[in-house]
Amino acid sequence: MAALPRVILFDLDGTLLDTAPEFERCINDLRQRYGFSVLPPDIVRNQVSKGSKKIVELGFPHITNASEIELLRQEFLELYEGNIGSHTTLFPGIEEVLKAIESTERVWGVVTNKIASLTNPLLAKLGLSQRAGCIISGDTTAHYKPHPESLYTAMNTLQAEPSECIYIGDDERDIVAANAANMKAIVALYGYIDPTDKPSLWHADRSIDSPLDLLVDLAESPDE
Incomplete structure (x- = not known):
């Protein structure tokens, strides 16, 4: 060496x-807001470095419209900012x-x-x-x-x-x-x-x- x-x-x-636990918590909170169940932890964890857009796409795979994804991403970031550092x-x-x-x-x-x-x-x-x-x-x-x-x-x-x-x-x-x-x-x-x-x-x-x-x-x- x-x-x-x-x-x-x-x-x-x-x-x-x-930061993965925080991302996991926020995307699951957002999913539950829209009536979906929580994601398995490893699905989110391995993609955290890809950024917030990727996390939202994982959380809402049925949504393909770019404008809708961006709106969800902004909601996700608001949740994240409101709890930043807590997990x-x-x-x-x-x-x-x-x-x-x-x-x-x-x-x-x-x-x-x-x-x-x-x-x-x-x-x-x-x-x-x-x-x-x-x-x-x-x-x-x-x-x-x-x-x-x-x-x-x-x-x-x-x-x-x-x-x-x-x-x-x-x-x-x-x-x-x-x-x-x-x-x-x-x-x-x-x-x-x-x-x-x-x-x-x-x-x-x-x-x-x-x-x-x-x-x-x-x-x-x-x-x-």
Whole structure:
């Protein structure tokens, strides 16, 4: 294993935070509002990283009209915003990793497709806002991942070169974005990986089964 570089960037849902229970609760509340039963947990969990539109499509597979899906998505987001952080936790091992990062000359940040109006209160509620070196949300830039613009913005904010950075995510678009930004990438296999996904083909530099797998690499000085 090689030492991790100076800047360690995390995707949010499915990498830094386990938000699936909150998404599951909100989509099931919405389904019950319209007279449907709750979904099996794994159906939602494996798709959380795909975003709110995908969750709504899973919750209402009989609806194909784009306008109706968007209206349901707005209802879903209202439910989510009203309960944000109430059923979200850090993945096991993340707190230890963040403390290890903070105990060295490294810095960590968040780069997510989640919009700022949801990202910021969630991180604040979990006490992470002041600890992160940067927080780049989906609407911070003009393009969402897999476009690399959000990673470029993170690098500019932290005054870092691509060689000084690594990005950790649980979705293929995270790895595509990192490769496009010329930084190293790690797949978080503990995240929301669907059985149909093939992370071994995503062209990441490595994968981890647990955040704790990073601790050995953090024991060494930053690798540039």
